[in-house]
Amino acid sequence: MSKIVNRRTFFRFGAGALGTLVASQSLAQACGVDTGGQPLGPFFPRPGTPIDPIHEDPDTSTPIYLANDNDLTFVRGRLGTALGQWVEVKGQVTDGDCKPVVGATIIIWQASASGRYNHKGDAANEDFEHPVTGDIVQRTHDKNFQYWGQATTNAQGEYVFKTIVPGFYPADLSTAWYRPPHIHFLISATGFPQLVTQMYFRGKDIANNDFIQDLNGKDLILQSEELTPLQRESLVVDFKTKSLLDKTLEGTFNIQIKK
Structure with missing residues (x-):
């Protein structure tokens, strides 16, 4: 089956259900809290930088x-298909008045399930010792994972991505700082400043969730004092399994941008 057919099927049954997933309660909680900015990081897929x-x-x-x-x-x-736990990330982009932002471009990029970016600059610590188990973790390139993608918000400001839970990786072994699983987001919309941020994972259905939450609590970027407590909490998304038959995880990441 071609990717074009798969993509249409995904939008038909994925994006069409956004209205029920982006619940009014979650929108009310997000209203008035602009999404906190996070660093772009060194692995944005610029021309000439990807390995593949x-x-x-x-x-x-x-x-x-x-x-x-x-x-x-x-x-x-x-x-082939990507290794790792599959996830659907859905949400709504709104402005400071909680009105939908139509036609916003969202770019995401992330590491593979083993914590490796498709980037020539990600060459250090390809193998490292797991800080808890002591096992050797091999950060490998997944040829069947896309690594980055883009979407445009619809008339309700909604978007959807299908991807995998990325692996954690060492940011600084000398200080035992490991980046938790995260996805980079870059949001561009006419009339608004560009927003760069990162989304993090939480949920009992996520493999090694307790360990991930420990990394979240220690991460120097997520725990930056430049974020308010509400902004920090909004960057951590709860994921759960869709159904008994579909083990894909799903979560809602609403984004608020201000002029």
């Missing part, structure tokens, strides 16, 4: 960071 320059758009003039769709679980033209 995945470019699904047949138009070669499209910048590589805009060239892939919103389903990161496989790469068009390749037979």
Whole structure:
């Protein structure tokens, strides 16, 4: 089956259900709290930087960071699928008055399930010792994972991505600082400053959730004093399994941008 068909199916049954997933209660909690900014990081997929320059758009003039769709679980033209726990991240982009932001471009990028970015700069500590178990963790490249993608918000300001839970990785072994699983977001909308942020994971259905929450609590970026407690909490998304038959995790990450 082609990726185009899969993508249409995904939008039909995924994006069409956004209205029920983006509950009024969660929107009310987010209203008035602008999403906190986070560092861009060193692994944004600029031209010439990926190890494997995945470019699904047949138009070669499209910048590589805009060239892939919103389903990161496989790469068009390749037979396999991504390793790791699959997740659907859905949400709504709103302005400071909690009104939907239509036509916003959202770019995401992240590490593979083993914690490796598709980036030439991510070459240090390919193998490292797990801080709890002592096992050797091998950060490997997954040729069937898309690594980055983009989506445009609809008339209700809604978006959706299908991806995987990224692995953790060492940021600084000398101080035992490990980055928890996270997804980078870059949001661009006409009339608004560009927002760069990161989304984090929580939920009993996530593999090694207790360990991940420990990393969240120690992470120097998530725990930055530049974030208010409400902003920090809004960056950590609760995920749960969709159903007994569909083990894909789903979570809602609402984003509020201000002029």
